[in-house]
Amino acid sequence: MKTFKYLPLSLAVAATLSSVSVFAETESLEELSKRLQELETKVQEADYIYDQQPAVLTPDFEPPAGIIFSGYARYGAHYSDSDNQYVDVGSTGRAVGRLGNEVNGGEIQFARAAKADNGAVWDVVVMLDNWNHANWGSESGINLKKMYAGVTNVFESQPELYMWAGRDFHQRPQQGLNDYFWMMHDGQGGGFNNLNLGGVKLDMGFVGQVDSAAGNSLGNDSGKYALTSKLHAIDLGIGNLDLYANYGFANEDVSEEKAWQVGAVLGLGASNKLVAKYGDGADTTVFDLAADKKITYVSLEGGIKPTDNLFIDYLASFYNAKGEDTTDRNEYSAIVRPMYNWDDTHSTWLEAGYAMEDYSDGGDKQGWKVTLSQNISLGGLPWSRPMLRAYVTAGDVKTTGDVETTNVDTLAGGLMFEAWW
Template sequence: MKNTTLIAAMALAGLAGSAQAVELSYSGYIRAGTGINVRGGTQVCYQLAGADTKWRLGNECDYVIEPNFNAKLAEYEGSSWHVHVMPSVYHGWGPAGTNEPDTLTTRFGQIYAYGDNISQLAGGKVWAGRRFYNRLQLGINDQFLENNDGNGAGIEDMNLGMAKVSVAFMMDPNNSANDNRFALPIRATGIKTLPNGELSVYVTPSAQLKSKNQVTNTDPAKQPKGIALGVYQTFNGVMGGNWIAGFKHDKTGDVKNTRVVAQYGTTIGAATGLDVIGEYRVNDQPANGGNKWLSIGARTDTHLSGPFRFLFEAGHDQVKPDTGNTRNMTKFTAALAASAGKEPGSRPTVRLFLTHAIWNDAARLALSGRTQEVFGDKKAGTSLGIQAETWW
């Protein structure tokens, strides 16, 4: 993500009795668009009930903007001290009656202060506030294998030689004040296991924080403790591309979630980027409330001429509930895009897309939201739209 840097010469009183320059940087992300479905009305997006993600190209029914503002306020003994603020606005195209143009979700997604490159912390960072934290993402379906967003504080990326180590205390900002959960995410990254590959390990215990409500004289129901372990290995230059393969096991009380996943990215010739993702996840819950999810898909992104590109994505999901019939859904998207560059990641980009999804009868019976409203009597659906996306 490219930063646009502005230098503001502002006098800061109290810093060793002299003026200190404040360095402001600005970055962000935005996507927005419009679309229709073949039966009329706005675009429909397709996700199989019970699947953790959906294949996102031509399949996002929302607007979002996340501008980031970072102010470098001071330097001290080689360290730098900052404040980071990210307001955000989100609007999703929900079921009838919920997709009015002014029903926007606004929030401070991130607002925290930090000191970076602190020698006493092995070159690491100390921080406190609300932030996106521990995000490990699979690109083309925007899935977070690890995610501990919330309110908290921690020490991050201490270089201990064998690995960079981070420890934090995180709480969920959306839970009530007297019935919350905390997590203690610990990660070790950059562990050199192969000549062209590194290992990352994430360990996250969690538990309930609760207190009795003295007004209503009620005590929140007890929640079980949790523990999660994620292990991820990168392989660079294998089969002409880069890989990440991982395993994660997450247990909270009697609920268990185990997954294996692999992502592969490469270039074909001089013009085409290829990304492939395969994943298998088992959700084990008491009383036959779990399911098994299998997902595999790929996207190609080919430069044509000038700013123009052609993209194609195909993804298949299968969900097998502990009770009931197996659900299947396959989604295809073809898109013509204009982008500010020849590379697949060139932004800004504007895409004209056609998305078609097909599903079996078991999936049809589990449809919800706009998909159920428009295509609840069918086993296929099609949408056409235009979307803009950029980061900077």
């Protein structure tokens, strides 16, 4: 997910254009055009990356002069006159694929960055989100998802060290085709990123879960806490290796349970990676504090480019749950998405997915989905946004039990936009 511009750009351009008559008296139109190009270049250099991950400043970041406006959103109409609007199987996000199979929502972020005379770079960030759908565990509308401050380039021996405190996205590695955050510890607390240990970098944090009885993010600490860590930038030649280790605990009056979790991401070449996770008392988060629940997750994902116009993304995963505080089962998922770009505006995507829940005590749940999408985007590439999308989705979920077998069909169509900026 790429970059976005900040609000003062439009004001600066407007101010410049409004002064054309003044410039015309003293300068040529070529000089005016050159000034505008220089302004646009400065804006591009001030891009502030947004990709639904924690925003970590670097020492070479040059703060823009105004408010930085960023975010992610997808909204549109999703019509279905069948058994179910969406094809929902498994515990790993949209395990049959997210294209034409996801609900509306968005995140709007405002930030202010500044550089001190001593070179330290600061930012203060606030984010509001709108994921008011039961699929996201919230039906309460607008949430305060972020409110924090951070600083980098404070210590001469550790110029890349970024320190933060407040409420933030925290340790949320995500997969694209299934829209699955296989770890997530959003909360309020503090920590640091990019402590250089001789080339390898360390992130650590202490965060409290936000009390959210209605599924929103408006409360104080719930009494559950997490110590998180990530060791990254480990170069193995074939790709980088990232290692995660987390520990969860709570106030005595909340829970006496503990949880821990480890994970790894291994890059395989330029565009493929292997993900592995194991949790004891935890699935995606150690805030779970489940006494007897053990989770294993392994996936392989990536993409290939057979021609200049054809891209193919894929994901295959295995998930295992066992213990008294969960339902013993294996889950399997496979998704493939060929994408053909006709030009720098138009593209056609086809996504097909299959997922299965296989229960140890008998019975299973299987589902498939196929989505055809015609897109108009700024750039025409798979990651180009904003994008306007018209799609048709067909799918089926079959549940087999000891007594009966049920089928839930999905046939849906929609118009939507998706953007990150």
